[in-house]
Amino acid sequence: MNIGFIGFGNMAKTIANGLINEEVTQKERVFFSTRTKESRQKTEKEWGITGVESNQAVIDSADVIILAMKPHQFDEVLQPLTIPKEKLVISVAAGVTSTKLEEHLSKNQYFRVMPNLNAQVQASMTAIVENKEVDSRQKEVVETLFSAIGEVVFIPEEQLSVFIALAGSSPAIVFLMIDTLARSAVKYGMSKDTATKIAAQAVLGSGKTVHESATSPWDLIDQVSSPGGITVEAILNLMQSGFSGSLIQAVDKMVEKDNKLSNN
Ligand SMILES: NC(=O)C1=CN([C@@H]2O[C@H](COP(=O)(O)OP(=O)(O)OC[C@H]3O[C@@H](n4cnc5c(N)ncnc54)[C@H](O)[C@@H]3O)[C@@H](O)[C@H]2O)C=CC1
Ligand SMILES: O=C(O)[C@@H]1CCC=N1
Structure with a gap:
């Protein structure tokens, strides 16, 4: 499974590190984009994963795309992208609701997920927001990915704010x-x-x-x-x-x- 990150900051690095260490995926199957060529080359060198030239190239290269930008960057980043329905998209952002994501994505292709920094040591407490529109295979994929970096719980979206306080932050x-x-x-x-x-x-x-x-x-x-x-x-x-x-x-x-x- 190819995994792509849009936004490769603290959280994305933590998740990528966990997935590679736990052998859920291999370095060759991890893709990311950055805003500058310099930081792309630096990250490629440090991590041995593949930096691509644009956010669209991340979508095109990956089966599962993890959105790990800051909440206020979502509209600007997602607006120009073409995201085929068969791609599974996972947003780890606080404050970006399902309603907001559905302005850019189909109801049956995304999950909101909230991990925490302890994913660095495979000890995250991660919430996956229930989405009844996705199929069981997609649910299994998201559960497998985040179980590799710690504990996972499924919660309704109304409980996500308090979950963020209790575990994300x-x-x-x-x-x-x-x-x-x-x-x-x-x-x-x-x-x-x-x-x-x-x-x-x-x-x-x-x-x-x-x-x-x-x-x-x-x-x-x-x-x-x-x-x-x-x-x-x-x-x-x-x-x-x-x-x-x-x-x-x-x-x-x-x-x-x-x-x-x-x-x-
Ligand atoms: N840091 C944490 O412990 C946790 C963070 N989160 C969520 O993760 C998301 C990212 O947070 P952090 O990693 O802490 O922030 P960060 O600032 O370290 O990472 C954001 C990254 O997005 C990149 N970026 C910005 N605009 C971009 C664009 N147009 N195209 C491609 N990349 C772009 C930035 O260069 C940066 O590397 C946030 O939405 C936050 O709510 C969720 C759980 C825990
Ligand atoms: O501080 C933040 O906004 C993010 C959400 C959870 C942890 N960090």
Whole structure:
């Protein structure tokens, strides 16, 4: 299966890397376009995949086309293209609704998909928006591609905004938390590298515990918080200073922003 990327930035590179590493496709079967010849040649050299001269050439070369431009670039990019009905198109953009995509694509040839940056280590949490118009073979293709880079869930489009907050964007919040924890340890003389490694492993383990245990996160907090001990000091301090409230507000802001992009 030939896979083509229009927009070869952070997300496209992450997906391409996962698909090649997991041997879902081979380098020779991956195509991309860029806006300048220089960046096309640089990427070809670094990646060993094929850069083509135009976005139309990506469509012509690939069976599956992944649209990974910024949301505001969609109209400008899709307008001049001729996309045959038999090509499967996958948009990974936030804020570009099915209604918008259907201005350029047939109802039965596309999926909206939301992966996250952890696809870099085959640990994405990816949403595929249900599309009842596509056939089972196309559904299987999209599921196979994104299962190679992590977990996949099918959701209705109405839930995509909150999914983006919960999984598409949340890695940035977790990275901020890891960096802040590590930086706080630097204050006590630990090297940043060691502190980052320790904080990251604690977060990784905590995620695994939630995944693999039948206990809720709320009850796990109690298991860590020894009576009269150290952890409860932090939990109460964070509760007093509005930690949960800040996270709730952050989720609201992300949902609001996706809705705003979607309504443009
Ligand atoms: N970065 C992330 O963690 C995630 C991003 N996304 C979505 O992925 C999409 C891309 O985001 P990023 O990779 O972060 O942005 P990016 O800015 O790294 O990549 C966008 C790429 O599109 C290229 N581009 C712009 N106009 C073009 C044109 N006319 N023809 C060909 N290429 C063109 C740019 O040169 C750039 O390489 C967005 O729609 C975003 O919502 C989705 C999930 C996670
Ligand atoms: O920040 C963004 O708009 C994209 C959507 C999910 C992650 N990055």
